[in-house]
Amino acid sequence: MGESGDPPISACGRPTQASRGSRSQSRSSFTENRIGPWGTRIKGSQSVLRWFGSILILLVFSSLAHAAKIGEIADTDWTEQAAEFFALEHPAIRAAALGTLLIGFCCGGLGSFLVVRKLSLLGDTLSHAVLPGVALGFLWNASKDPWAIFIGATGAGIMGVALVGWIRQTTRLKEDSAMGMVLAGFYGLGVCLTTMIQNMVMGNKSGLDSFFFGQAAALSSADLWLLGAISAISIVLILLFYKEFLAISFDTAFAKAIGMPVHALHYLLMALLTFAVVVSLQAVGVVLVSALLITPAAAAYLLTDRMHWMLILAAGFGMISGILGAFISYLSNNLPTGPLIVLGSTAIFTLALVFGPKHGLLTKSLRRRRQRKRIALENTLKSVFHLSENSGFKRKEFAVTELASERNLNLPSAEREIRSLVDAQLARHMDPEPGTEWSGKARFQLKDAGWLRACEIVRNHRLWELYLTNAAQYQSDHVHDDAEEIEHLIGEDIVQRIERRLRNPIRDPHGRLIPQKNQITA
Amino acid sequence: MIGKSPLVRRAQLMPTHSNTEHSDKIPAPLEVHDLTVAYTKRPVLYGIDLVAPPGSIVGVVGPNGAGKSTLIKAIMGLLPVASGWIEVFGKPFQQAVTRVGYVPQRESVDWDFPVNAMDVVLMGRYGRLGPMKRPTKTDKDIAMACLEKVKMLPYANRQISNLSGGQQQRVFLARALAQESDLYLMDEPFVGVDAATETAIIGILRELQQQGKTLLVVHHDLTTAPNYFDRILLLNMRVVAYGKTNDVFTFENLQNAYGGRLSILSEVALSRVQKKAEGDSPDCAPLGGPS
Numbered sequence: 001m002g003e004s005g006d007p008p009i010s011a012c013g014r015p016t017q018a019s020r021g022s023r024s025q026s027r028s029s030f031t032e033n034r035i036g037p038w039g040t041r042i043k044g045s046q047s048v049l050r051w052f053g054s055i056l057i058l059l060v061f062s063s064l065a066h067a068a069k070i071g072e073i074a075d076t077d078w079t080e081q082a083a084e085f086f087a088l089e090h091p092a093i094r095a096a097a098l099g100t101l102l103i104g105f106c107c108g109g110l111g112s113f114l115v116v117r118k119l120s121l122l123g124d125t126l127s128h129a130v131l132p133g134v135a136l137g138f139l140w141n142a143s144k145d146p147w148a149i150f151i152g153a154t155g156a157g158i159m160g161v162a163l164v165g166w167i168r169q170t171t172r173l174k175e176d177s178a179m180g181m182v183l184a185g186f187y188g189l190g191v192c193l194t195t196m197i198q199n200m201v202m203g204n205k206s207g208l209d210s211f212f213f214g215q216a217a218a219l220s221s222a223d224l225w226l227l228g229a230i231s232a233i234s235i236v237l238i239l240l241f242y243k244e245f246l247a248i249s250f251d252t253a254f255a256k257a258i259g260m261p262v263h264a265l266h267y268l269l270m271a272l273l274t275f276a277v278v279v280s281l282q283a284v285g286v287v288l289v290s291a292l293l294i295t296p297a298a299a300a301y302l303l304t305d306r307m308h309w310m311l312i313l314a315a316g317f318g319m320i321s322g323i324l325g326a327f328i329s330y331l332s333n334n335l336p337t338g339p340l341i342v343l344g345s346t347a348i349f350t351l352a353l354v355f356g357p358k359h360g361l362l363t364k365s366l367r368r369r370r371q372r373k374r375i376a377l378e379n380t381l382k383s384v385f386h387l388s389e390n391s392g393f394k395r396k397e398f399a400v401t402e403l404a405s406e407r408n409l410n411l412p413s414a415e416r417e418i419r420s421l422v423d424a425q426l427a428r429h430m431d432p433e434p435g436t437e438w439s440g441k442a443r444f445q446l447k448d449a450g451w452l453r454a455c456e457i458v459r460n461h462r463l464w465e466l467y468l469t470n471a472a473q474y475q476s477d478h479v480h481d482d483a484e485e486i487e488h489l490i491g492e493d494i495v496q497r498i499e500r501r502l503r504n505p506i507r508d509p510h511g512r513l514i515p516q517k518n519q520i521t522a
Numbered sequence: 523m524i525g526k527s528p529l530v531r532r533a534q535l536m537p538t539h540s541n542t543e544h545s546d547k548i549p550a551p552l553e554v555h556d557l558t559v560a561y562t563k564r565p566v567l568y569g570i571d572l573v574a575p576p577g578s579i580v581g582v583v584g585p586n587g588a589g590k591s592t593l594i595k596a597i598m599g600l601l602p603v604a605s606g607w608i609e610v611f612g613k614p615f616q617q618a619v620t621r622v623g624y625v626p627q628r629e630s631v632d633w634d635f636p637v638n639a640m641d642v643v644l645m646g647r648y649g650r651l652g653p654m655k656r657p658t659k660t661d662k663d664i665a666m667a668c669l670e671k672v673k674m675l676p677y678a679n680r681q682i683s684n685l686s687g688g689q690q691q692r693v694f695l696a697r698a699l700a701q702e703s704d705l706y707l708m709d710e711p712f713v714g715v716d717a718a719t720e721t722a723i724i725g726i727l728r729e730l731q732q733q734g735k736t737l738l739v740v741h742h743d744l745t746t747a748p749n750y751f752d753r754i755l756l757l758n759m760r761v762v763a764y765g766k767t768n769d770v771f772t773f774e775n776l777q778n779a780y781g782g783r784l785s786i787l788s789e790v791a792l793s794r795v796q797k798k799a800e801g802d803s804p805d806c807a808p809l810g811g812p813s
Contacts, residue, residue: 116632244648247645251645253600259620305681310636
């Protein structure tokens, strides 16, 4: 089939080069890396950095590629190529784009089940275990016949997964050790076999190299049909058995107890995963296909709390990274597709990790910052309360210097605190004449809202101190620090409970009055 | 396939071991005969005999490693049975799955799983739905009602890791309620829950009992066991004692089960039961079913 039928590596140069016998070029591309897999060269420096830069630019300004398509930006060479790529006019480009989209879709969606079942390493095991099968499939008729390779690889993958299960059941070893061993063993065998094939006569044209790091350009039309079929089967089976897959993933014992055929479902899922891995090998490569299973799903896991959304998001992320990888590989001319697809998905994961609305690092740090700010405000309010209390609640107006000495702060810091109180509508300046506003002599007064909040905080603090001394038998000189922390955190509900428990106390352990609820609201 | 081997064994055992006077009556919700379960070579359960009468709450009590959870798992066919047989409403478990509700231990699942409380409770309907069918409006209504029953309706849309331990346990209970079964198997439903949840759970168990359902509850706390269960299976790899709570909760039985390691608290519980038995013994055994 290899020589007479469809060339497994279809003409894959850029349109300009395609006419110049790209077939022979791409054939030899796997043994001679000097000529790029897209059968074309790009003038100028091709540092990895530059392309990494374009990944980032593309991720941030994905509209640029779109703009380039319209032809507005045409002075840099990568935008021209972007236009060429996204026009999808050339069959080789179309094949690579469609192929990587489908691969991203399959791997992302199915990988979600691995991630939620904590079986991520199984993706690695699968992808490495298929390599000997690929080699044997190649040996079948000494060509890159997609079907022979598919059957060989699927067989080897399922053998690997079954072996993991068998080791776990019959020995004391746990799943992770079993997976680690099977992964390495099968991979070692696969590397030996492929090296042997490449040393044989027809080996230098074998194209088996692409199975290690992936080459989207190596996707033949038969590969695409296979990919399409596997994607369709995956969608249909996941839609039909979503309920079952969800149940066995969340709670296997329960699924079994309600009569689901747990083993059959597990192996059905594993078979789908094996198919997805095998059809992705061409474009992504043995080494990194597991990352395509895990990373988009992991990014989706950070963004949503529902399984079906996770599946949809992961499939979408997989598709985005797939097309990005293919595109940048096309631009860069000699970079393999697999690592670029994986880099794309890693970039998506990083974005999800930082900007995720629920579990994102940025959200968390913003939340922490907001809380710190609130605590700082409340501490200022409390100090103003103390000032007022020291005057027997006669004075309502204070100078910034007084606050500075009460809080042991220098003047600028005290001013900053007052300014944030004013900004938060909790206090007002008493010196309206311009210029004196931010000097040490400037005077301020709490607004009603500020005063109420101050009373609340002091009440929380003193009640908690009393609770610790009375109910938890703390020494009264040890309770201040603890109350200092908790006063910002306990809600009205807890405060009322403490009041009831302590029978509506009036004074704290140090003999000071506790502001009462009715006084605060009055 | 899974159901076959116990069936075959049962056919061999029935003539010698079956109780002839029992065969005319309505089959018991749960009957375990001469059950032996082994994980590797050493059995963890030896020759267990157990009949749970309809409408009873049976507490399975015993020290750590006594095989309490193993018993429940073996009943549901989650573990291979070395010998003996199990019948649920007169049938092997596999033929009666829809009549059995299950509350697993809370630690048995990953609570970070991307589902909300409602999704989990809906899983209780999956067994009745059959393969490839989606939950209908009716199923969702039933799931809502079950959440309401355990007072978790306000949390229906919460991701399950954002629930407290007691709330998680109540979600599991609601899932079992959604199964609408006649026999409930519960594995440590009271572990790590707050007092309010404990009372709520026991209230629901009593309600189920009044509806004529049968419950088998694994429990580790000797001090509360006599208040919760009307029958107790005292287990330590074999049946130490089984019967009405008053008859089972004796010093000798407990010492046999716990090997002389009875704590002060257990002794207090024991004396309480004995006092109660002296005072008003008929009230202590509110057992339904044939006596």
